[in-house]
Amino acid sequence: MASSFFMIGMIILTQTVVGILGNFSLLCSYIILHFMGYRLRSTDLILKHLIVANSLVLLCKGVPQTIAVFGSKHIHGDAGCKLLFLLHRVGRGVSISSICLLSVFQVIVISPWNSRLAALKVTAPKYVVLSIFLCWILQILINVIFPFHVTGKWNDKNITEERVYGCCSIVIDKTEDALYAALLSFxxxxxxxxxxxxxxxxxxxxxxxxQQVQHIRRTDASSRSSPESRATKSILLLGSTFVYFYILSSIFQVLLAFFDQSNWFLVDMSIITAACFPTVSPFLLMSHNSSVHRLYLAWIRNAKSSTIMRKV
Structure with a gap:
């Protein structure tokens, strides 16, 4: 039993450290590109908020849970649990909203001019900042009542109807449980x-x-995909990865809801699966994102120029 708890703790710790380092590196890349004068696309702005939201999820869930798994029980009381749960829920919601916004925006960008979405091709970029701002505001408003149901796991209060989620507990009112779950899930x-x-x-x-370009026989025109096509494939990969891990995490959440007493295996698995996408997504973006590639190319050019100057 002790070895299994240690293994789970190491998995969560590895996810948290790798995910935070990956998201931090990617965010630094965007900041450096901004100060170097590169003009970032609207999708890059959405991705920056996705990175911040993913980092919030990892920090507010992975770090406390790692400490709890390794035996440090009294890490925080009610106030700490309420704050961590609120930040985690907001970060998770903004992450989901950012993926949705990113996918919808890219559909508008690549849609043909004769489609019904063509009218939004010009106006959509103007509302990206407003849409991101609304994502944060709406998630805060939706989850602001969530901390009222959260208490410290080792609280001295005698609460009969509660579920233990790692280092904190959630007080359950069965008469309001279904309505509240529907409000959060919608x-x-x-x-x-x-x-x-x-x-x-x-x-x-x-x-x-x-299908339309198959008749073009020239190798230089058919072998290379356009920047829009590469960006679309990158967003498709990111979106499909998110959907897969979201469904997997939801399965464990549903199974956990059917148990009157919290099952530690399901609790740990729900935490691990929920942290998979924030951990993996920055590395998917770094391997397929053209903006990050521009930064690497700029570094290479600067390194080559400095080497030439030394030789001269």
Missing amino acids: PDVLCLGLTLWAGSSMVLILYRHK
């Missing part, structure tokens, strides 16, 4: 549906574009 389900719609639309648009 934005997630809506964003998930829009993400799936946007993903299938992008696949269909790319397929039609490929």
Whole structure:
């Protein structure tokens, strides 16, 4: 039993450290590109907020849970649990909303001029900042009542109806449980549906574009994909990864809800699966994002120029 707790703690610790380092490195890349004078796209602005939200999820869930797994029980009381749960829920919600916004925005960008989305191609970039701001505000308003149901796990109060989630507990009122769960789940389900719609639309648009250019025989025109196509494939990969881990995490959350007493295996697995996407996403972006590639190319050019200057 002790070895299994140690293994779970090491998995959560590894996820947290790797994820925070990856998100921090990617965020620094965008900041450096900004100060170097590169003009970032609207999708890059959405990605920056996605990185911040993912970092918030890892910091507010991974770090306390790692401490709790390794035996430090009295890490924080009610106030600490309420704050951590609120920040975690807001970060998680903004992460879901950012993926949805990113997918919908990219569908508008690559849609043909004769489609119904063509009217939004010019106006959509103007509302990116407002949309991101609304994502943060709406998630705060939706989750602001969540801390009232959270207490410290080792609180001295005698609470009979509660579920233990790692280092904190959630007080359950069965008469309000279904309504509250529906309120919290509705934005997630809506964003998930829009993400799936946007993903299938992008696949269909790319397929039609490929069919249209098949008659072009020149190698230089057909072998290289356009920047829009590469960005779309990157967003498709990011969105499909998010959907996979979100569904996997939701399965463990549903199973956990059916147990009257908290099951430690399901608690740990729900935490591990929930942290998978924030951990993996920065490395997916670094391997497919053209903005990050521009930074690496700039570093290479600067290194080469400095070497030439030394030789001269």
